[in-house]
Amino acid sequence: MRPFPRPGSDSRFAGAGAIVTGASRGIGAAIARALAREGLHLLLIGRDEVRLSEVSAEIGAAGGTASSLVQDLTAPEAADTVTRVVVERLDAPYLLVNNAGIATAQRFDRRPREEWERELATDLLAPLRLTYALLPILLRQGRGQVVFIGSASADQPLPRLAVYSGAKAALRGFGRALDLEVARRGVRVSVVEPVYVRTELGRRPTDTEPPLERRAREHPSSVLEPEVVARAVVRLLYRPRPVSRVPLAWAAGHALLGVLDPFLTPRRRLPPPGSDGRT
Numbered sequence: 001m002r003p004f005p006r007p008g009s010d011s012r013f014a015g016a017g018a019i020v021t022g023a024s025r026g027i028g029a030a031i032a033r034a035l036a037r038e039g040l041h042l043l044l045i046g047r048d049e050v051r052l053s054e055v056s057a058e059i060g061a062a063g064g065t066a067s068s069l070v071q072d073l074t075a076p077e078a079a080d081t082v083t084r085v086v087v088e089r090l091d092a093p094y095l096l097v098n099n100a101g102i103a104t105a106q107r108f109d110r111r112p113r114e115e116w117e118r119e120l121a122t123d124l125l126a127p128l129r130l131t132y133a134l135l136p137i138l139l140r141q142g143r144g145q146v147v148f149i150g151s152a153s154a155d156q157p158l159p160r161l162a163v164y165s166g167a168k169a170a171l172r173g174f175g176r177a178l179d180l181e182v183a184r185r186g187v188r189v190s191v192v193e194p195v196y197v198r199t200e201l202g203r204r205p206t207d208t209e210p211p212l213e214r215r216a217r218e219h220p221s222s223v224l225e226p227e228v229v230a231r232a233v234v235r236l237l238y239r240p241r242p243v244s245r246v247p248l249a250w251a252a253g254h255a256l257l258g259v260l261d262p263f264l265t266p267r268r269r270l271p272p273p274g275s276d277g278r279t
């Protein structure tokens with residue numbers, strides 16, 4: 001087994017390949033820029049061709065190497081298509097960043113089934129499928145990393161985001177278990193769990209301002225910039241570990257919340273059988 005990259009040896013990643021999903025904007029675009037600065041050669045994936053090529057061109061203009069692939073990752077053939085393109089375009093695939101995700105805030109019982117199933121497919125099934133397709137390449141090399149962008153909502157589930165919180169909690173369980181399976185074979189798996197980040201996540205067509213932009217304006221200290229998450233991903237290149245909570249203050253707060261959770265969670269009595277279900 002070849003050794004993992006040592007902290008501080010920047011040139012170690014020069015020419016190594018990285019695949020970043022959801023790289024057309026937000027956290028994914030920030031991760032792509034940060035990895036390009038580390039010398040990695042990038043394959044950027046998303047559905048918005050114009051924005052993807054803007055990110056790719058920006059990286060190229062700054063001296064980095066990036067190409068893009070327009071792909072809906074929920075399509076049944078997506079993982080095979082990405083694998084083919086990875087083999088064609090990346091000399092030495094090293095890192096897969098499963099970042100693409102969507103979130104819709106709505107009560108579960110009011111959501112159309114096809115719509116929440118699409119969310120689950122994007123946030124959980126697609127990253128697992130892509131990992132399943134690309135993992136053999138990393139294992140054959142005896143070196144590589146897989147990063148999932150999870151969420152603090154895995155620990156602090158939010159009402160109206162039950163599907164999203166569930167998908168992110170599942171990603172954490174999956175990522176930690178997979179890390180135990182493959183670490184001895186030279187591949188490390190990490191889950192990055194940020195709190196609120198200023199991006200377009202959850203924007204509906206009718207929104208004049210994305211909800212997280214509004215939150216950033218109203219409560220600036222509660223919202224991170226995407227670059228903070230990108231820096232956490234770069235740190236994992238040098239020091240892989242199973243779970244990285246972002247920011248550091250949340251990592252500490254998380255431990256405290258674990259203890260306080262039973263007292264913070266509202267306790268409601270179950271309605272008696274036969275009632276209309278309102279509490």
Ligand SMILES: NC(=O)c1ccc[n+]([C@@H]2O[C@H](COP(=O)([O-])OP(=O)(O)OC[C@H]3O[C@@H](n4cnc5c(N)ncnc54)[C@H](OP(=O)(O)O)[C@@H]3O)[C@@H](O)[C@H]2O)c1
Binds near residue numbers: 027200
């Ligand atoms: N913002 C936050 O507060 C926050 C907090 C914790 C975790 N996260 C996680 O961070 C990740 C990135 O989210 P973000 O905040 O940067 O949101 P964003 O600005 O809405 O970006 C989401 C990205 O995912 C891509 N995407 C969505 N569906 C896709 C599909 N079917 N196929 C391919 N690409 C798809 C989008 O690209 P196209 O539209 O071009 O397809 C876009 O590039 C997500 O996993 C999210 O759950 C976000």
